[in-house]
Amino acid sequence: MGLGALYIGATGLKTHGSGMQNIGNNLANVNTLGFKNTDIHFSTLISQTMTTASNPLTTGFSQAGQGVGVGAVLTDFRNGGFMAGSATTDLAISGKGFFRVEQDGVIRYTRAGNFRFDKNGFLVDPNGFRVQGKAVTDGVAGSTGDIRLPLDENGEITVPPVATTDVMMGMNVGTMIDATTSTGNPFFALFEAWNGATADGQPLGAGTYGYENTIRVYDSQGNAQDLTVYLDKASVSNAGGKSYYEFVVGTAPQADGRAGIAGTSAAGRIMTGTLTFSSTGELEGVSAFTYSGSGDPSDLANWTPAALSESGAPSFSMTFAGTPPGTADIGLSFGLTGSGWTSAVASAADIGHDKTLLPTMAGATAGSFATTGRAGSSVTVYQTQDGNPMGWLMNLGVDAAGTMIGYFTNGVKQELAQIPLYTFVNEWGLRREGSNHFSATGASGEGVEGVAGTVNYGTIAQSTLEGSNVDMAEEFTKMIITERGFQANSKVITTQDQILQVLYQLKK
Structure with missing residues (x-):
C-alpha cells in the first residue's frame, strides 16, 4: 500500500533533475559561439488500469498514473545574436x-x-x-x-603579371598650331622628327608637338612601361571643314628592346597615324601604321597599316628591354573601333599629301569617351588599360x-x-x-550542399560571429518552475513515508 506514490515521486525527482540539468547546460553555454539552446519536454509514463465500480461504457476506463519521464530534448535552431x-x-x-x-x-x-x-x-x-x-x-x-x-x-x-592588351584614351584635341611640318609627308612630320638617339633621351624636343599624354602599361614580365602619345596639327589644303592631327606613339628609347631598332634613331617609336575630326569636332577617322619588321625603321615605306585587335582598335607588338625581355601586344583605341581598313595603301609612304588615301575603319563605331577635336585646351578626359604587375x-x-x-x-x-x-x-x-x-x-x-543566399540557405557575414541563442531570463524562469516541481515531488515522497509510518504504528 502506498509504494506506487513513492515510485511516482521518484520519477518526478528524476525527471525534474534532468530538467535542471538541461537548464544548467543552457546557462553554462550562454557565451558559447554558435550554441543552440535545448528544450526538455516531459511526458507521462504508462498508466495503470484499475478495477472500480464505474461503468466503463459511460465513464471510460479508470486509470492511475505512474509518474513522469523525459519525452524529448529538442534543439532550438533559431539564430543567436551577432557580435563583431x-x-x-x-x-x-x-x-x-x-x-x-x-x-x-x-x-x-x-x-x-x-x-x-x-x-x-x-x-x-x-x-x-x-x-x-x-x-x-x-x-x-x-x-x-x-x-x-x-x-x-x-x-x-x-x-602573376598580366601584359596590357588594351589601352583606351579619350581626349579633347584642342586648338593648336602645326608645330612640326614636313614638305613631302604632312601627316607624318612627327614621325620624321623622331630621334631616339639623342643624348638627353628625349626623341621629340619641346615645341615640336602640340599635346602629349602618357599612360603606364605592363609587359609580360610585369614591368611597368610608359607609353606616350604625341599629337600635332597636320596642315591640309582643301580640308572641307575637317581637321587632321598626326600622332606618334612611343616609349623611352632606352626601354626599346626590339632587335635592329634598339640604339638607333628609330628607338622608342612604336606607331604613327592620324586622327580625322568632322566640322563639329567628332572623331570620324583613325589611321595607324606600325613597323613591318624588315628594312630601315626610319623609312615610311616600311610602315604598313596596323593590325586591329580583337576589340577593333589599331594594335602593335612591342618588345621592351630587360632580362628577360618583356613583350606586349596592345590595342590602342582613341574611342573609334572597326572591323578592318576600307582603303588599304601598301605603306605610309604612299599617302604623301593625298588625304583621301588615309586608311579608314570599316564599320567604325564611336565609344562613350571617344576623342574629340573641339576648340579650347587639349585635355585627357579618360584613359584606362587592362594590365597589371605581379601582386x-x-x-x-x-x-x-x-x-x-x-x-x-x-x-x-x-x-x-x-x-x-x-x-x-x-x-x-x-x-x-x-x-x-x-x-x-x-x-x-x-x-545537402548549397550556395549561401539561395533558396533554403542563409547568408554569410564576414568579420562576424554568431553567439549563443540562450535566453537567460527564460532559463531562470524555467529554473524556478523546475525547482518547485522538484520540491513538490519530494513532498510526495516524505508525505507517503509519514503515511507508511502510521501504518507501521497501527501494526504495533
Missing part, C-alpha cells in the same frame, strides 16, 4: 545552414565560424578541423574539399554568398574559394559531438 569578430575569417550564418568541417575523414557540421588559416594555408576551426569548400580557378569552382590558400613555392600568395595578397573578404575574395597589392581582386552551406531534412536529428560540432545521423539525413 576580430578577423575576416570570423563568419556567421544568418538563417539556415551549417559549415562543414573535416579531419582525417571525420565529418562534422558547425555554426561556430571562428576560423583561421594554419601555417600550411588551410582554413581550420579551433579544433583543427578543416573547413570544406571549393577552390575557384579562373572564376570556376572545383570540387568540394579542404579550403586552402594557393601558396606558391616561396610560401607566398601571388597573382601579393593584401587582404581577404567573404561576401554574403560565401565567396572568398583576395585583394592584391596590384589592385587585382580575385575569387579564391567558395564556402558552401549545408542543410538537413531533419536538423533535430543531428547528434551533438561537443566542441561546437554536430554530426549527421540516420534521423537527420545527409547534409
Whole structure:
C-alpha cells in the first residue's frame, strides 16, 4: 500500500533533475559561439488500469498514473545574436545552414565560424578541423574539399603579371598650331622628327608637338612601361571643314628592346597615324601604321597599316628591354573601333599629301569617351588599360554568398574559394559531438550542399560571429518552475513515508 506514490515521486525527482540539468547546460553555454539552446519536454509514463465500480461504457476506463519521464530534448535552431569578430575569417550564418568541417575523414557540421588559416594555408576551426569548400580557378569552382590558400613555392600568395592588351584614351584635341611640318609627308612630320638617339633621351624636343599624354602599361614580365602619345596639327589644303592631327606613339628609347631598332634613331617609336575630326569636332577617322619588321625603321615605306585587335582598335607588338625581355601586344583605341581598313595603301609612304588615301575603319563605331577635336585646351578626359604587375595578397573578404575574395597589392581582386552551406531534412536529428560540432545521423539525413543566399540557405557575414541563442531570463524562469516541481515531488515522497509510518504504528 502506498509504494506506487513513492515510485511516482521518484520519477518526478528524476525527471525534474534532468530538467535542471538541461537548464544548467543552457546557462553554462550562454557565451558559447554558435550554441543552440535545448528544450526538455516531459511526458507521462504508462498508466495503470484499475478495477472500480464505474461503468466503463459511460465513464471510460479508470486509470492511475505512474509518474513522469523525459519525452524529448529538442534543439532550438533559431539564430543567436551577432557580435563583431576580430578577423575576416570570423563568419556567421544568418538563417539556415551549417559549415562543414573535416579531419582525417571525420565529418562534422558547425555554426561556430571562428576560423583561421594554419601555417600550411588551410582554413581550420579551433579544433583543427578543416573547413570544406571549393577552390575557384579562373572564376570556376572545383570540387568540394579542404579550403586552402594557393601558396606558391616561396610560401607566398601571388597573382602573376598580366601584359596590357588594351589601352583606351579619350581626349579633347584642342586648338593648336602645326608645330612640326614636313614638305613631302604632312601627316607624318612627327614621325620624321623622331630621334631616339639623342643624348638627353628625349626623341621629340619641346615645341615640336602640340599635346602629349602618357599612360603606364605592363609587359609580360610585369614591368611597368610608359607609353606616350604625341599629337600635332597636320596642315591640309582643301580640308572641307575637317581637321587632321598626326600622332606618334612611343616609349623611352632606352626601354626599346626590339632587335635592329634598339640604339638607333628609330628607338622608342612604336606607331604613327592620324586622327580625322568632322566640322563639329567628332572623331570620324583613325589611321595607324606600325613597323613591318624588315628594312630601315626610319623609312615610311616600311610602315604598313596596323593590325586591329580583337576589340577593333589599331594594335602593335612591342618588345621592351630587360632580362628577360618583356613583350606586349596592345590595342590602342582613341574611342573609334572597326572591323578592318576600307582603303588599304601598301605603306605610309604612299599617302604623301593625298588625304583621301588615309586608311579608314570599316564599320567604325564611336565609344562613350571617344576623342574629340573641339576648340579650347587639349585635355585627357579618360584613359584606362587592362594590365597589371605581379601582386601579393593584401587582404581577404567573404561576401554574403560565401565567396572568398583576395585583394592584391596590384589592385587585382580575385575569387579564391567558395564556402558552401549545408542543410538537413531533419536538423533535430543531428547528434551533438561537443566542441561546437554536430554530426549527421540516420534521423537527420545527409547534409545537402548549397550556395549561401539561395533558396533554403542563409547568408554569410564576414568579420562576424554568431553567439549563443540562450535566453537567460527564460532559463531562470524555467529554473524556478523546475525547482518547485522538484520540491513538490519530494513532498510526495516524505508525505507517503509519514503515511507508511502510521501504518507501521497501527501494526504495533
